[in-house]
Amino acid sequence: MLAHKQASGRSLRGETRCSRRNVAFRPAHGLKAQRDQRPLDQQRREDSAEGPSSSGSASERHGWWQRLGAAGCATAAAAALTLGGLLAPEGLGGPGAGPLGGPQAAQAVTAEQLLFLEAWRAVDRAYVDKGFNGQPWFRVREAYLKKEPMEDREQTYAAIRKLLASLDDPFTRFLEPARLARLKGDTEKSEVTGIGVEVSLVEEAGGPGRSLLKVVAPSEGGPSERAGVRPGDVISAVDGKPTRGISLYEASDLLQGPAGSSLTLTLQTPQGQDGKLGAPREVQLVREKVVFKPVSYATCSGVSPTTGVRNGGSGKVEYIRVTTFNSSTVDGVVAAMREGKAAGVDGLILDMRNNGGGSFPAGVQVAKLLLPGGDIVLVADSNGVRDIYSADKALSLDTTTPLSVWVNRGTGSASEVLAGALKDNGRGTIVGETTFGKGLIQTVVNLSDGSGLAVTVAKYQTPSGLDINKIGITPDIRVSPEALAVGGEAVCRQLAEPAAPRIFG
Incomplete structure (x- = not known):
């Protein structure tokens, strides 16, 4: 058990249910009749009322990041949203506007938009920077739902990636189903399917965009060691794809893969005291399960x-x-x-x-x-x-x-x-x-x-x-x-x- 105390003296144990005022469990058609006659700003506030958000109080938000694994509340909340306040005709006083400036009819949220809203909601509730990199987060949501194509799953994923990129935080990122499953397993398992090499990024003159992928050490008895890969070697390309400037996450995707699959590394060895890279050489490897000890x-x-x-x-x-x-x-x-x-x-x-x-x-x-x-x-x-x-x-x-x-x-x-x-x-x-x-x-x-x-x-x-x-x-x-x-x-x-x-x- 972790010896753990709280600076605020308040419990961080989250509730196991959605908020009592969660409108997500009421039929969407019933919501329309109750909401369409209300001012748009009030509708927006109700859109976010089912849980602590960036506009909620500190006590509402407190501890939320510790219980975000329960995505059901966010999913149900997103399912209750209509696009009446998000996709209204141009201007509040347009031909489709209701008597108080709200739209006369709400449009149903598609399944793809629901998935996007789940992602938006997760960031809204949990992200550490409540200024969201200087962005009005609710307006960002409206703009994406209006302008970003979400006709299929790949388009939706692209919209989510673009949304997260706007935060300018390389560690807040989207995880496709396969990558998420691998991430969960990698933190616990004692083996990985790959070429058995530990790598790091070394910056050249010019900053992170010029970083080199360098071998720290090949795993003992693994494919890399058997093929002659040595500590200090620079991996300049994988299957012909240059590695200069890539992230460690991207490097992991390139080097790991199904057992029995092959890849070709282009290696360069630093020469002399100035570390100038030698002539490139290619090494072909076959991925296998490599047992490692932390x-x-x-x-x-x-x-x-x-x-x-x-x-x-x-x-x-x-x-x-x-x-x-x-x-x-x-x-x-x-x-x-x-x-x-x-x-x-x-x-x-x-x-x-x-x-x-x-x-x-x-x-x-x-x-x-x-x-x-x-x-x-x-x-x-x-x-x-x-x-x-x-x-x-x-x-x-x-x-x-x-x-x-x-x-x-x-x-x-x-x-x-x-x-x-x-x-x-x-x-x-x-x-x-x-x-x-x-x-x-x-x-x-x-x-x-x-x-x-x-x-x-x-x-x-x-x-x-x-x-x-x-x-x-x-x-x-x-x-x-x-x-x-x-x-x-x-x-x-x-x-x-x-x-x-x-x-x-």
């Missing part, structure tokens, strides 16, 4: 004093690499820490480079293993800090062994939460480069056709109150991304060298 670890002996490991010790450190946070991560970290304790190590290394996050609760649980007390993370929505997750001394496993936390620009989300908690509480020395800066929390909202939305609902803050979004966690010891080895065997060799880098404070 945690790997090794006990390093004979560690050089130049690392800063405490004097008079045995010269041993426990190296723990965490590549993602999922249901297996906590058990893996516990096993690693116990191995280190049995070996009598003088220091711990927690390597979270290129760990993009994953399960937020798992990140909090790992923090509890290392902290004797204090706050771990603050969660803030549009109304300020709502939740505080704190350490639990009863769950701690090692709160005193010197700790070195390795991060880079690929360290994001739950990994940044953990790094920020360890830094602010003085528990670890942060080593590497400034982290990615993804301090946003998403919730997944299921839509009625099996698709869904990932909606940004809140922000992380470190215990000191630092908003890390687009800022990241600043290291205590700056080390070039290429200066530290990756993997237990390579790290142990590097730390035994007389000129090993300093990694402990």
Whole structure:
């Protein structure tokens, strides 16, 4: 269980039913007779009255993002809407207007428009920015229903994507049914169907649009390793499609696929100290199920004093690499820490480079293993800090062994939460480069056709109150991304060298 307290002192447990005033369960034809004689502004207010929205009070909105999985209320609410107030003839006083400016007849909402309204409603209720990127959200809804084609499912999906893009938030995104199903499975399963390679984005001069897709490490025994793919290789194309400037989500779509399917990677290896890319080479691979472990670890002996490991010790450190946070991560970290304790190590290394996050609760649980007390993370929505997750001394496993936390620009989300908690509480020395800066929390909202939305609902803050979004966690010891080895065997060799880098404070 998470040790969890609320800054406001109010319960976040949501009701399991729709609002008592939910008009969604009344026949649409009955609504028309009652609503058509009312001013348009009042109709708009009633359209949004079935639940907390951007125009509702703070108490109505409070906690809504935690219970958005129940899409039934949003679906039923959308089903009650008519387009009388949304698709009226031009101007309120047009030939089709009623005596009070409302339309004389309402048009039925199509199934495709209903799906769009579900998506609009989810953002209206949950999105962290109640200014919606400077947009009048109700007018946006009207404009889309009037102007965007929604004759079939693909057109509706396109309209939803366009709606979400208007928020200028890359983490609030549409999930087709297949991608939603995969997303739900990826956070829990211990295998993936693909080519067995861990990748990250490295920026060239010119900004994110010039980012390169770089291999961090191929999975041991996987298709990539067998084909000679090496750490540091740049994947410049997949099946002929250039990868420069793509997102990690797009890269995942390109690299993963059905078992037995093939793909061709175009690889370039950096040459010399300037890192200039060598000539491209092509490697053909066949996707297969690759079992991966989110945690790997090794006990390093004979560690050089130049690392800063405490004097008079045995010269041993426990190296723990965490590549993602999922249901297996906590058990893996516990096993690693116990191995280190049995070996009598003088220091711990927690390597979270290129760990993009994953399960937020798992990140909090790992923090509890290392902290004797204090706050771990603050969660803030549009109304300020709502939740505080704190350490639990009863769950701690090692709160005193010197700790070195390795991060880079690929360290994001739950990994940044953990790094920020360890830094602010003085528990670890942060080593590497400034982290990615993804301090946003998403919730997944299921839509009625099996698709869904990932909606940004809140922000992380470190215990000191630092908003890390687009800022990241600043290291205590700056080390070039290429200066530290990756993997237990390579790290142990590097730390035994007389000129090993300093990694402990």
